[in-house]
Amino acid sequence: xxxxxxxxxxxxxxxxxxxxxxxxxxxxxxxxxxxxxxxxxxxxxxxxxxxxxxxxxxxxxxxxxxxxxxxxxxxxxxxxxxxxxxxxxxxxxxxxxxxxxxxxxxxxxx
Amino acid sequence: xxxxxxxxxxxxxxxxxxxxxxxxxxxxxxxxxxxxxxxxxxxxxxxxxxxxxxxxxxxxxxxxxxxxxxxxxxxxxxxxxxxxxxxxxxxxxxxxxxxxxxxxxxxxxxxxxxxxx
Numbered sequence: 001x002x003x004x005x006x007x008x009x010x011x012x013x014x015x016x017x018x019x020x021x022x023x024x025x026x027x028x029x030x031x032x033x034x035x036x037x038x039x040x041x042x043x044x045x046x047x048x049x050x051x052x053x054x055x056x057x058x059x060x061x062x063x064x065x066x067x068x069x070x071x072x073x074x075x076x077x078x079x080x081x082x083x084x085x086x087x088x089x090x091x092x093x094x095x096x097x098x099x100x101x102x103x104x105x106x107x108x109x110x
Numbered sequence: 111x112x113x114x115x116x117x118x119x120x121x122x123x124x125x126x127x128x129x130x131x132x133x134x135x136x137x138x139x140x141x142x143x144x145x146x147x148x149x150x151x152x153x154x155x156x157x158x159x160x161x162x163x164x165x166x167x168x169x170x171x172x173x174x175x176x177x178x179x180x181x182x183x184x185x186x187x188x189x190x191x192x193x194x195x196x197x198x199x200x201x202x203x204x205x206x207x208x209x210x211x212x213x214x215x216x217x218x219x220x221x222x223x224x225x226x227x
Contacts, residue, residue, distance in 0.1 A: 033214065041149075041199060045214040056214055090155060092215075096207070097143060097162065099215055101155035 003027050006091050006102035013081055014110055021076045021105045023091030031055070032074040034066060037088040037104070046089075049074050081109045112137045114202050114218035121223045123192045130177070131187040131221050133202030139163075141207040144185040145215060146176065150198040158200075161185060162207065189223075197225045 004025045013019055025032060033056075034046040048056040049068040063079045074091060086109045091102040113136040123129035135144065146158040161169040161176045169176045177186040185204075189196055199222050203215040 035215075041220050043155075043201065043203075043215075043217040045216075048214055058214075088153065092155075097160045098157060099145065099205075100157055101147075103154050106153070 003100050004091055004093055004102040006089075006105050008105060009103060010106050010108075012108045012110065015081055015083060017081050018077070018079045019081060019107070020078070021089055021091075021107075023074045023076070023102055025072055025091075025093035025100070025102075027093055027095075027100065029093040029095055030071055031094045032068065032071070033092040033094065033099075034074065034076050035090040035092060035101075037090060039087070043090070047074075047076075078107075081107075083109050085109050112139070112142070112204055112206070112216040114204055114216055116202055116218035116221050118221050121221055122226060123189075123196075123223065124226050125194060126191055128188060128190045129192055129223065131189070131200050131202075131223065133185045133187065133218060135183050135185060135202075135204050137183075137204065137206075139206045142204055143207050144176070144178070145203040145205075146174070146185075146187045147201045147203065148196075148198045149201065149220070150195075155201075159187070192225045194225050194227060197223060199223075 031050045033048040047066045052068045065077045068074045088104045115134045142163045144161045148156040159171045173190045175188045199220045201220045202218045205213040
């Protein structure tokens with residue numbers, strides 16, 4: 001019984017394409033996040049949503065658009081992909097004392 | 111603003127021995143939470159342990175314990191009886207507690223731990 005799931009796990013695409021990553025959590029948490037892990041393994045917040053409302057938007061290019069159809073889902077759509085978008089993207093969901101991450105999506109832009 | 115510092119270079123430990131991974135933090139928040147995560151080579155982020163700033167006792171979870179020294183602003187992770195499967199990257203993170211689950215985690219740069227047989 002997976003707590004936070006993401007699809008796809010790997011995504012290889014060309015510059016200029018548009019792609020989406022889906023995330024679902026079955027923990028009943030109200031808050032979900034997207035984090036980006038760069039090639040040096042540094043993790044940084046991108047967005048967070050609480051019960052479908054955007055709470056945090058950390059100076060992410062507007063080519064990135066999160067969408068939360070309900071509190072169990074938070075998807076990430078990326079337009080006009082660039083080489084620098086190559087990274088691992090993690091979805092997470094959170095209670096007050098715990099934050100659980102999905103397995104990550106490794107995005108490679110060629 | 112919150113800041114997490116993990117400055118140890120790659121750490122090595124002999125199997126079955128204990129190891130301490132250092133984490134210092136800086137924050138102006140009165141209430142905050144500290145987290146440790148493990149990231150093995152397979153890439154997933156595994157939640158290990160949580161310590162609240164007002165918790166009176168140090169957190170423990172199985173072989174993991176958190177040596178929390180509030181005055182020194184340190185939250186070191188202690189792994190007892192190291193196993194080969196403990197070889198991974200370890201991240202310390204923190205967040206404000208007053209805004210609860212809404213607040214983001216701020217991460218350190220991570221420490222690589224290698225367990226020798």
